[in-house]
Amino acid sequence: MSDLDLKELREWLHECGTVAKSFFNHVKGTRKSDRSWVTEADVQVERILSERLARRYPSYGILGEEQARSGTNREFVWALDPIDGTAGFVAGLPIWGISLGLLRNGRPHAGLLYFPMMEDWYWAEPGGPALFNGTALAVAATGEWDSEDWLSVPANTHRRFDIDFVGKIRSLGSTAASICYAARGSAIGSLFVSASIWDVAAALAVLQASGGVAETLSGAPFDCTVLLDGSQQREPALAGAPWHVAALRERIHIRRWDRQRESSSAHP
């Protein structure tokens, strides 16, 4: 079993959140080769955390968004996103946070997430309930949707999906946060695309411990093990309570041009 010092991990994330906050509204992002954003804050936070994790947990591997890659075939591997939601961070939007997941044999095992602008914390480990700011979480109960229920979606949804949904649709800018809002039953679900393992590892541990599931739009369980090479998810997926995920799947349709792209990338 993993042997995590939660108190110490929280102190590290809090310290790094303060570093990141000092850049908020004062940072210019630059584009990486995949055109996604990176800032000095991402780089600093990943450096601090990856060094400390390697020292304190020498037998664990690590997979970080910005640079860190070592021992990714070990039993326990950290999946670290120093700032999930960098584009929003650069835009001055508040939903971004530090996502630290622990994989065991490639599957979400434990997760700690910290969203500095809200001072929100999520934590899950095997055997315990998922915790949000110290309180146990659960996904949204069954029940008919109404106009105030909400679903989180990617920011390119207007091009990729047709969604037949009576409620609100929001794009939060952070995949990790989106899944956490579904885990706590605030959102009825989260549609996510193109995620890497560091975007989702921690949040999926929280989701699981809250009674939620993650499944692709075609109904297969979301598989983290295929993302251990640093690649992005291929098929769009939904996170949330099993009943809401099943019902949402019927109401979300990939647009035709995009379906062509999906199928050509599935059969290269």
Place this chain on the structure above:
Amino acid sequence: MSDLDLKELREWLHECGTVAKSFFNHVKGTRKSDRSWVTEADVQVERILSERLARRYPSYGILGEEQARSGTNREFVWALDPIDGTAGFVAGLPIWGISLGLLRNGRPHAGLLYFPMMEDWYWAEPGGPALFNGTALAVAATGEWDSEDWLSVPANTHRRFDIDFVGKIRSLGSTAASICYAARGSAIGSLFVSASIWDVAAALAVLQASGGVAETLSGAPFDCTVLLDGSQQREPALAGAPWHVAALRERIHIRRWDRQRESSSAHP
């Protein structure tokens, strides 16, 4: 001319922001007769501010979201939204704030907005530049859009609009914040619907002073004077730099069922 004590107004909004924050993540909303949300935080903030404004500015009218209505035909009228973004506030989302606009003869004259979770302040008065946390603002420059440019939209956009846009689309949950992000050039524009005068008065003063415009989708200037009776805007509108607003208008289309509803409400 109006004679505002900015220092005092900021103190009042800061104090009320602290009141509202104490409810964040600890509040249950209730639905008003129009099915929109209200919480104890909205009610307390409006009570505090409307009492102080009435005492300090006795010749001004006031139009508040929750209760306050007096002297709305005077030269100067406050338009107060104690919490713009209440649904997001109830959902645990961070983009909500206090919006205090001052109308002169029904038109946006000055505005002060405070978003407590980010500690973000916006301020505009006639003759000055709009200020964001003390720095002068300007709307986004001309230029071709790319995949990282973003547009803010209402949370029911998936039902009401088809949008042909290469960039990202986000729904922030606060009309006032959306217009402010366009005023500061973070978003290239903001599409907004069903706004009441208290949602937009302050943000439109900021937008104006940043070089931005607000126009309906059919190209008419957005008219606040028709909202003085507390009614909601009829036609969807865009806020942003004039060049982006003009280009966006061509790319946003009201869906057919909704166009029918629009035209029947326009000709009752």
